[in-house]
Amino acid sequence: MxxxxxxxxxxxxxxxxxxxxxxxxxxxxxxxxxxxxxxxxxxxxxxxxxxxxxxxxxxxxxxxxxxxxxxxxxxxxxxxxxxxxxxxxxxxxxxxxxxxxxxxxxxxxxxxxxxxxxxxxxxxxxxxxxxxxxxxxxxxxxxxxxxxxxxxSVGRDQDRIRRVLTMLARHPTAIDSKLGREVEANKQQIRDLAGVQKRSATRAFRALEESGVVSFYGYKRLFYRENAV
The missing domain is CATH 2.60.120.10 (Jelly Rolls)
Structure with a gap:
């Protein structure tokens, strides 16, 4: 520092x-x-x-x-x-x-x-x-x-992860794009912030991707659509 x-x-x-x-x-x-x-x-x-x-x-x-x-x-x-x-x-x-x-x-x-x-x-x-x-x-x-x-944070691991994604997407460091709010973060960071174990997080990420809520591009970038079903 x-x-x-x-x-x-x-x-x-x-x-x-x-x-x-x-x-x-x-x-x-x-x-x-x-x-x-x-x-x-x-x-x-x-x-x-x-x-x-x-x-x-x-x-x-x-x-x-x-x-x-x-x-x-x-x-x-x-x-x-x-x-x-x-x-x-x-x-x-x-x-x-x-x-x-x-x-x-x-x-x-x-x-x-x-x-x-x-x-x-x-x-x-x-x-x-x-x-x-x-x-x-x-x-x-x-x-x-x-x-x-x-x-x-009480509830399903998927809800814990979605809560973190929402907080990151609403922050000024996120950027608007046609694919949603662009966030600089990777899956490990998100699951750490959400307090979710890797196996459970993998299932939650898959469900969120299939529903169109989030899409990952590369290792450090994702797009989040808060109002997706």
Missing amino acids: MTKGFAGSNGLMDVPAPDWIVNNECLFAHWGSFLLAMIKHGSIETIHKTDSLELAPMEFGLLIDGGLYVTDSPDDDDPRTLLIHFLQRGDLFSTAISGSKHLQLRPHCKTTCLIIREQAFEPFRAEFPLWDSIFPLVSAGMAQAYSRALSD
Whole structure:
């Protein structure tokens, strides 16, 4: 993972606010000052596909470009992973959601984030004290996404895979085409994100292909048609 300090404008002031901030008149009024405080005290970090992004409990980030998979931390009772969220430009994120539960962050592609690390946290908070009101909302949003993911993932393996395909196809990194939404991913990545074993995933992929929902081209590309029967 490559890290560099912020030096001048790279269009960061154009990063859109998350919807939950836009819809809160009080918070949205402070979005500009929040960005300025992040730029002053944070660092731009570029995470490549082979890396992961580690955050301490009080650290947080703003996604600038690319995409981050948010997954749970598998345990001994259930070693499968679960895709919780697929972060996009403008999303605020943390990995701490409750107690000792921490989420994992992995890049979909080369991804750029603006991060407030531990050593910069107190200077940032001193300059932007409203963060004490925003941070619980960030953590609560992640916790709600985790709860929804647990609920949505109950059922057949085919449904778990289709849920992941839908999330990937709705992300800005996917591209519209005549064949559907073009997604950069392979079968192994999808079954890992869905928490489905290879044998069961093979059957699920075959059924989805036969029904016209998905078509695979090469090793790293697929086309997804969300409204196919």
